[in-house]
Amino acid sequence: MGKGDREKSAREKIREQQAADRAREQRRKVLTYVSVGVVAVAAVGLGWWYTASQSASEAAGDTAPTTVQADGSVAMAKEGVVAPVVDIYEDFQCPVCKQLEEISGSTFRNLAAEGKAKVVYHPITIFGDDPMKGNSVRAASAARCVADGKQWLAYHDLLYKNQPTEGTEGFKIDQLVGWGKDAGVTAPGFDTCVTQQQKAAAQTAFSDKTIKAQKIQGTPTVKLNGKDMDLGVVSKPTQLRDAVTKAAK
Known part of the structure; x- marks a missing residue:
């Protein structure tokens, strides 16, 4: 393999490595966004539940004189x-x-x-x-x-x-x-x-x-x-x- 071929092979490996790194980073971001989203949805759900529980009307009971x-x-x-x-x-x-x-x-x-x-x-x-x-x-x-x-x-x-x-x-x-x-x-x-x-x-x-x-x-x-x-x-x-x-x- 000549010098030119070796340099070309090295460049291709670098590009492949960079592509692999980018793919891993993208997967990491996706997992992070999903995790944050789940937490956010849970927080919104708990907030809604708390608000709803505070605002729920009581069942009517007896009436005082x-x-x-x-x-x-x-x-x-x-x-x-x-x-x-x-x-x-x-x-x-x-x-x-x-x-x-x-x-x-x-x-x-x-x-x-x-x-x-x-x-x-x-x-x-x-x-x-x-x-x-x-x-x-x-x-x-x-x-x-x-x-x-x-x-x-x-x-x-x-x-x-x-x-x-x-x-x-x-x-x-x-x-x-x-x-x-x-x-x-x-x-x-x-x-x-x-x-x-x-x-x-x-x-x-x-x-x-x-x-x-x-x-x-x-x-x-x-x-x-x-x-x-x-x-x-x-x-x-x-x-x-x-x-x-x-x-x-």
Whole structure:
């Protein structure tokens, strides 16, 4: 083999070695990416599971005695339970209030039923313009026509279930009367009370006074012993339960 042939053979071996090295490096990278990907997917899966477990709604249990109070608020508590107090400031036209009720509503009620809290609902009107304002006032005024606490809760749930699409007129009088029948409302004069909106003025006055006194910036607002709760906590039933339980100690 001449010198030229030996140099050519050496160059070919170098190229072959370089190709082999590149192949090994590529395989190493692929294995690394796959490993990282598996870890990342696992981390995302665990994160999703944790978030989902924190946000999972509780199964509804018994309901504590519920009383419609003179000012229009509604208190739910076992006999003798006066603290901690969970105040819920809500607007029946508020989409986020509906979402909170769907996620954490059963937790609020379960805590009251377990004797771990006194829960008080404060239906207010946070909207300043129609049709949202009118919708809100009609709904909350109709709820004021319900005197029985258990029936009020059933009516409360139907108002959220049938909440009008944001920006559209809804909670019409005939609907509000019909939902009363669906909720089993037996209050004398309920139909007339709703049809004539007899509680509208009282509801508006209560709402304005409450928003000012409690410095409500928006709905839903939930307070624990008078202090605003983080909505990130309130909208996760597990964290909500932990916070209220700790306050009870």
